[in-house]
Amino acid sequence: MAATTGTYLIRGASILGGEPADLLVRGGVIAETGTGLQAEGATVIDAAGLVALPGMVDVHTHLREPGREDAETVETGTRAAALGGYTAVHAMANSTPVADTAGVVEQVFSLGRAAGWVDVRPVGAVTVGLAGEQLAELGAMADSRARVRMFSDDGICVHDPLLMRRALEYVKAFDGVVAQHAQEPRLTAGAQMNEGEVSAVLGLAGWPAVAEESIIARDVLLAQHVGSRLHVCHVSTAGSVEIIRWAKGRGINVTAEVTPHHLLLTDDLVRSYDSVFKVNPPLRTDADVQALRAGLADGTIDVVGTDHAPHPSEHKECEWAQAAMGMTGLETALSVVQHTMIETGLMTWADFARVTSTAAARIGRLADQGRPLEAGEPANVILVDPAARWTVDPFRMATMGRNSPFKGRKLPGKVVATFFKGHPTVLNGELNTPYAFTDATAAGVA
DSSP states (O other): OOOSOOEEEEEEEEETTSSEEEEEEETTEEEEEESSOOOTTOEEEEOTTOEEEEOEEEEEEOOOTTTOTTTOOHHHHHHHHHHTTEEEEEEOSOSSSOSOSHHHHHHHHHHHHHHOSSEEEEOBOSBGGGOSSSBOOHHHHHHSTTOOOEEOOTTSOOOOHHHHHHHHHHHHTTTOEEEEOOOOHHHHTTOOEESSHHHHHHTOOEEOHHHHHHHHHHHHHHHHHHTOEEEEOSOOOHHHHHHHHHHHHTTOOEEEEEOHHHHHOOGGGGGGOOGGGOOSSOOOOHHHHHHHHHHHHTTSSOEEOOOBOOOOHHHHSSOGGGSOOOBOOTTTHHHHHIIIIITTTSOOHHHHHIIIIIHHHHHHTBTTSSOOSSTTSBOOEEEEEEEEEEEOOGGGSSSSOOOOTTTTOEEEEEEEEEEETTEEEEETTEEOOOOOOOTTSOOOBO
């Protein structure tokens, strides 16, 4: 394995899309910034025309391991993350066994360190076995070596209001957050896609927007009552955006995420019956897409979370009703956000850094991620070529999942380099070598 740190002189990068400058990376930190920098023995990287950004942080990734290594492993998923510009990911709890004990979250944490491509932060389950009946070992997971701060039964809503209240009360003690998959189960039983005009035409059972919105409304009021932190996973409707905007206006401590696919794709794609477009929550209408973009631009929605959900091909390449729900996203997220938010004029690259890195690190309480590109800060840095154009080919990706909804699309922007703790995990758009963790490496949780 390569040495953990080195000296790199990044020349002429546009910092957050602004004026070009040099970045000197040494010993895992940004040692100096400015113009005309010199450093004897440094590896020089010509970054003219590239944008320098803080490493991206994903609050919502499914790495499948342990138990579903036929779909993804921590190794393959984090390789994909590094290529996509990520330096940290939060691994969701719906593995097999479920990450509902200190032992399982420590296993995921250790697998991430062994891989070395990004910082892997396990998400602990809210309830034992994701069954929604009994709180999991929240305190033990928080005190474990993994130092879990985010808890979620993602994929399954914590539908019992009393249990949700108790979870919010419990995590408050260690500044944790409950990340809710907002979906009232009684309103979505047997649902196959968004409820609306297209579902009526196709004769598929509809998934109403109110199923999501009613749970968000309930949970923001619970969070206000308890005085705890709530995070809303993969917001998908215009009504949800309005409820979150109302809650924030009242000072309720709520954050929210949107996926790249909900920023671009609509339920009209389901007319093809291609199960690559089957996802939870479902693709919605164009009006919802526009509301989500506006909510992300004005700060109502805090972050972009990929909800990267790889599946074996046999679980997707089948009839619609039997197909698994989910899409891959780690290697396409940057490009989709550039396409939908930056090239439309809704956001700048500085805004991009906020919604893909800074705010996500704050939600996950990651002290050394999402930091400014300034001297003395950890060198979690990516270099992006905004002028690049590429066609999505799932079979050329690092993830084991081939279920990309963007297959065949031409997208803008490409990650040229990813520096994780000062070490280049990606160079010239290709995987380089992983970072070598040591026992002395700090946990980096605020």
